[in-house]
Amino acid sequence: MQNLYQFQTAERIIAGENSFQKAADHISLLGTDIKNILLVTQPSMKRLGFADELKNQLTNKGIHVDVNIQIQPEPTLENIEEVFSEVSKNSYDIVVGLGGGSILDSTKILSVLMTNDCSIESILGTDLVQHPGIPTVLIPTTSGTGAEVTPNAIVTLPDKELKIGVVSKHLYPKLVIMDPVLTVSLPKEITAATGMDAFTHSLESFISNKANPISDMFALESIRLISSSILEAYQQGDSVRARENMLIGSMYGGMALSSAGTAAVHALAYPLGGKYKITHGVANSMLLPHVMEFNMDAVVHRLSLVAEPMGIITLGMSKEQAAAKVVEKIKSWTYHLNIPQDLKEYGVKDKNLEELAYSASQVTRLLNNNPKTVEMKDMKMIYKKLLA
Known part of the structure; x- marks a missing residue:
């Protein structure tokens, strides 16, 4: 555990059932001079009526709202730049993101593009955004990425067949609204997939090289909330209690x-x-138990501490046994949640493992944070386990 650590998050968070119904009131608290808002959302939010509901709330307060639904799932750099080219023709006081992780990430990137003379490519990496963006309001409608409270935004680079992040303190939003009803x-x-993604964030944060007392608090509570609710949310989607636990657990994972x-x-x-267009949550879910097995000898103590908040009875168990039970339970979840377990379903072949391992080896920011050194041969071995 590192000696020096820090914590930062969204400026204001409003959470609770039906909090979305007062979204315009919450947004109005950001200032009296809000006249024009860009609402970045997705087609499903239009179909469900959430986008129109928010627009009507804001319009009733005399605020003009432009709605953009052009951000694609797992957006490419080009997709976000095309949207920016369109929306930059107008001036906005606030950018609101209503949707899943792709929408929230794109909203954050659009906000800084509006105030920084830069391309997305020039800010890929850590702390490369020079100036704060247009203030953002983020309203998550999935319980997965925790993007509403992170300084990260992920984009897909098709030419490199890789996803890369923009990481900057300027990506934190001014306001987050967390309403579990939006996820029902x-x-x-x-x-x-999104639930397992959130769990992955928490577990990886807990065993990472940069784990610290602040991150541990959020990670363990996230693990507790998600562990107690992920199967219920999957099997009984109308359970607001389970949905709220997943939403807050996802947020804590982001923190x-x-x-x-x-x-x-x-x-x-x-x-x-x-390369294979496997959604982020599914990819994480597939890999999580196998990477934890690989890490086991380096993290057995930390993994054993996770057993109790996961609801695993550890009385009389050794640390090794408790840690093994954690991995076993993760595998059980992937089975009961019908997470794909065979990369062949996506066109991956044995001959592709070298290329996959090489691409992964370039993500040094994350590999350096792993508690155990991962070499190319190790990556190939982990991928191989997913070729049934």
């Missing part, structure tokens, strides 16, 4: 990774998304 309509497969960061699971997941 999530399809089962998205509930599963944990903001301080401690993720590690090898994410590094290995990025090429799967960049």
